[in-house]
Amino acid sequence: MDDVMEEDGSFDMMDDHNHNNWEAKADAYGGQAPPPGEPNAVGRSSGVPESESSGASAGRAALNINSSASKFLMNVISREEYQSTYWPKLESAIEQLLTQSPKDYIPISYEQIYSCVYKCVCQQHSEQMYTDLIGKITRHLQHVSEELKSSPPEHYIEKFNTALTQYMGALQSIVPLFIYMNKFYIETKLNRDLREDLVKLFTDCVAEKHVCTLMPLLLQAHSTPFQITPSTMASIIKGLYALRPDWVQLAPALFSNFIPNILPPAMESQLCEYAAQDQKFQRDLVQNGFSRGDQSRKRAGEELTYSGASLSSATSRGYR
Template structure:
């Protein structure tokens, strides 16, 4: 990403944690001059006059500085947002093992200034639009994925997205604190994970779950780590998907089933026997049975 022109501004918060304007430099009292008459400019030596002049200069300097640096909606749209959009695009598309050189301090600086200049709503809406557009593209690519590759490709998409959020959420923390949490009563990461749920996972869950159940019945057809990652990811996104495949989710999510009941012991034994038969039919032997203890052979 190209270098951004401004250094990160000093963060200033008042006692109510409200976002403040950038710091301004103020002349010392000895340097403040006032008009003593219409014909000449002199520096006041009287302490009260100097104090009044200093206060007036401070107010004028602060107000002038704020309005001179005020960011218009057009400036936000043409200068600040394009730089932030390029950074977001880099973060969303880099692979988990790839490192793209981005100055997070400069991104944070731009977010900070947009929030301080009262463009939080614009920034939030643009961020959500950008990520939604990206996720719709991801969903289209998964739609074109062959069924035998869908589980792996979904896992890659979810892994890449969550890795991107580890970078995006921290640099937008100022917007999260002073706009999303305060005015929307929500959290940025929750909102962004809901986008993935709505625009990607929900569109493919009806295809994914049968594939996951089939893969689980044929051990090592899909890597166990991939199976666990996808099932746990779906559960984290939408716990209410559990009833769609309770046996599958219970294999990877602890304590998701109801406690075992003594009255169901025969049922549990039958389930275990069925699983052993399935493993045996798929080429998984029970080991060397000739080494049983004598007590087991009687």
Template sequence: MEEEKMEAEDPNHNNWERRPESPPELPAPPEPAAPCRRRCDSSGGRALLGISGSTSKFLMNVITVDDYRSTYWPKLESAIDQLLTQSPGDYIPISYEQIYSCVYKCVCQQHSEQMYSDLMRKIACHLERVSQDLQVSSPAHYIEKFNLALGQYMGALQSIVPLFIYMNKFYIETKLNRDLKDDLIQLFTDHVADKHIYSLMPLLIEAQSTPFQVTPSTMASIVKGLHTLRPEWVQLAPTLFSKFIPNILPPAMESELQDYAAQDIKLQQELMQNGFARGDQSRKRAGDELAYNGASSCGSSQGYR
């Protein structure tokens, strides 16, 4: 009966159209927003709203703990599963309006604490499986698999956080003085990155010393992601982080410029040995060549080693 009730309240529950990864800004659910928000802001009951029990039932059907467990949370859990496991760029057949409405109703019916606990436990269990999968990965695929896991998770947060915006606003920010996105990023740090950083970092340093062992885009994605998760990890490999994040290293000294120039020459030689020719130089004027070399040296002198 509860399932039929929710379908009647949500005429768009069968609208399973293709949507972008980040759900659009949705209209307010059908319940009157002002009384519900007042209730979410307070910890009191109907007396604080100044309405009778019958009026309260009219405004919103009561959601019991059993209702939450048997009907509402399963819908949320199914959507979270799909969002966490989708590949980047994929579209999944869930109704964002329906999920958004579920969260809204549960918050207004004082189920925020339980819903937050369930959400964190659900995602933590998922990340434990991700970590275990990485542990059995071969070194040859370790970097790519970590990059995929990190990118997939961060992509999922772009949808999960907006869907739980009411819980974030009226429970996490108000009562816990935290933010949902920060909490979910911390989960990845605790359950995945912390457990793998000392296996991952030597592989990244080795890959950086061997051009094109790992694609530059993958290296940039992982290094920037690690810096987002925990900025102090820069101290593990400052030179590596400085190649992808500005102002990691102190400004270069004039006495170091010759060393940087020598590193540039070595890199150009390695590129040519790997089949990356500098292209047709016949159209370049002598002044252009000098300007190019000067710009290259200057760029290297600003902390990119």
């Protein structure tokens, strides 16, 4: 891979001319950087008077300039080469990351992808590469949305959760792969961030088109304990909140079960209502096969008092 990654993990991008000029000099010395005594290197060779070396230095400088120009022309990635060679490699890696599940992991040569992205950025293909990336992921998300539309209600929630978690997991790899493009094109020229753009794509192409269908199913599932697993419910609610916090208004009570401080602080006059809700939840647990344990040592009314005290303690911390 091109020597662009420093030991501390930071990146230092060179412009096209300097990058290729350095390569031309390196080729003249068997792939190594020019020694300190040569022209354009830092410092000057010791022991040789300037007057004696000026003629030879001028000749070598002219030779290096010609070599650099030739090397630069040979390293140019044409638009046709980008479309036929470089982008297909990137597209294949993106497809794998978007569609693979954790159980079916397919290894990807990250070094090769880093190198492809870096070379395309150096050769001024950033704009086209960004357009191709957005187009590829948009088409994928449109397909995901169509699959969700055809899902039966009993599988709809699970399908949405799978699509959300799989996509967010893929971004953890896709965004670092395109770090050069993000740093030297999206951030500097578009004043945006790649991850934010890709998260917004999911919001626009999938979540917004399905939230009105999803929310009633979530409310129904929440009112029927264990219709779906608590982890699935928490994943979807937290995911929707991360995509669009204002979706809380669609079901404030539901969101408040998973997101702290969504509802205003509870009033003392509402504690009896909360206690009644808690008792109903306990009855639902019993009906679904969960034992309440040994109740023989509880005094009459203790359950209600305990429930009210627990709720009061929770609301004092900002939870309902």
